[in-house]
Amino acid sequence: MATSDNSGHIAIIGTGFSGLCMAIALKKKGIHDFTLFERADDVGGTWRDNTYPGAACDVPSVLYSFSFAQNPHWTRVFPPWSELHTYLRSVAERFDIMRHIRFGTEVSEIRFDERTLRWDLQLSSGESLDVSVVVNGSGGLSRPFIPQLPGLETFEGTAFHSAQWQHDHDLAGRRVAVIGSGASAIQFVPEIAPRTAALYVFQRTPHWIMPRGDAPLPASTRAMFSRSPMRQRRQRWKTYWEFESLAWAFLGNRRLIERYRTFALKYLNEQVPDSELRAKVTPDYDPGCKRRLVSDEWYPTLQRDNVRLVTEAISEIRPRSVVTSDGAEHEVDTIVFATGFTATSFLAPMKVFGRGGVELLDAWRNGAATKLGIATSGFPNFYFLNGPNTGLGHNSLVFMIEAQARYIASAISRMRKIGVGAVDLDRKAQIRSYASTQQRMRRTVWASGGCTSWYQSADGRIDTLWPATTVEYWLRTRFFRMSDYGRLTTREG
Secondary structure (H helix, E strand, C coil): CCEEECCCCEEEECCCHHHHHHHHHHHHCCCCCEEEECCCCCCCCHHHHCCCCCCECCCCCCCCCCCCCCCCCCCECCCEHHHHHHHHHHHHHHCCCHHHEECCCCEEEEEEECCCCEEEEEECCCCEEEECEEEECCCCCCCECCCCCCCHHHCCCEEEEHHHCCCCCCCCCCEEEEECCCCCHHHHHHHHHHHCCEEEEECCCCCCEECCCCCECCHHHHHHHHHCHHHHHHHHHHHHHHHHCCHHHHCCCHHHHHHHHHHHHHHHHHHCCCHHHHHHCCCCCCCCCCCCEECCCHHHHHCCCCEEEECCCEEEEECCEEEECCCCEEECCEEEECCCECCCCCCCCCEEECHHHCEHHHHCCCCCCCECCCECCCCCCEEECCCCCCECCCCCHHHHHHHHHHHHHHHHHHHHHHCCCEEEECHHHHHHHHHHHHHHHCCCHHHHCCCCCCCECCCCCECCECCCCHHHHHHHCCCCCHHHEEEECCCCC
16 A cells, blocks of 8 residues: 655645635645645536536525635626536636646545544545645535435436436436425426426425526626626625525524515415415425525426426335325336435545544534534544534525635644644533534524424434524634644653
């Protein structure tokens, strides 16, 4: 097995928004000895992998981008995946990140050596690397989830997940089953419905949906943003505060929750005149409890002659059909899973072993305890981007990523300046931070809104979302506090 010594080196895993932002933050600190490990052959993360028809961001382009790399060339209010992918590639090139990336390289295991205070990275190729710091930016939406439905292995047609779209499989004239009705389904179902002979949408629970309001950005607007970046920046902040205002509803303000419900029901009633269908798509939980969705096309698509919304539970899959709990057999030749990702299975299938040989998932068996979702006790010099309890239900994750990258870059810079080999989050600081996070979570709509969602773990705990405003998160990550960390300089018994 080949082993490489990368003295003083920093490993960044992933080249989506998180990984690229981390690399740029390090460069701004004058730190250049880092490598990004990317299992694919291109940068982009989510926006490289999710190429399904209609794939796009649900946060306006002016906000879903780096504050230090505004893009005046967006063609729509909500950019499609291809523009986001192109944007990330251009950012990597502009900030000279490409030469730091090892493509086609998957990290399978990471293990801390208490003698050297360094991390051993095992690559799927069999190569072993020795590094001083690891930053995980692989993201929570990188591992598609496919439910283990009885009989699925017997299906004789074509089946795939929306994040692994089979573009060579022509849906024209097909009888298609879409399992799931969440964020990806409401984007691709309207795109494929006109081509199919029959389209069955299997819905477990309905979602609250608001108008999207997407539109092309006129050439005049793009030209104005190019001439005057400050105007685009003003638009960015205006959009930020509009989205940030939603936080107060989701954090437990009943008056604002009911206002949201009123607007959403008004939109639903206007869009769906048929009372039977309307009853099927009306949620029985508080708005915001599940992911906030926006679409101008979802309700009209469900009313097409060739589309049927199925709300009975799936009991089994047969070679050429999907059978529901009422005994109905729906003949299909294609199944598309719109069932999301394993967002609460942090890091899987990569294994991480910290001090004492403890595996991270074992350390988190009773909760993914961290400080600010960035560091966890017992895993020195190991940091997270988009880690536990940093997801959002209302605003742009890019804002959070920038705050995290700045904090981590400060931690690494400070550690090097004072000559410390490694720092480990103090367990008491972690306990205080995690307890506060979970206590505040209980007041939010995600915990008390009456739904079950992918935000929650199997036991109902929410280790995915941030239970406060993004302003507060920005303030709390503005400065790295060494007093929250213990310094490791020698091997401990």
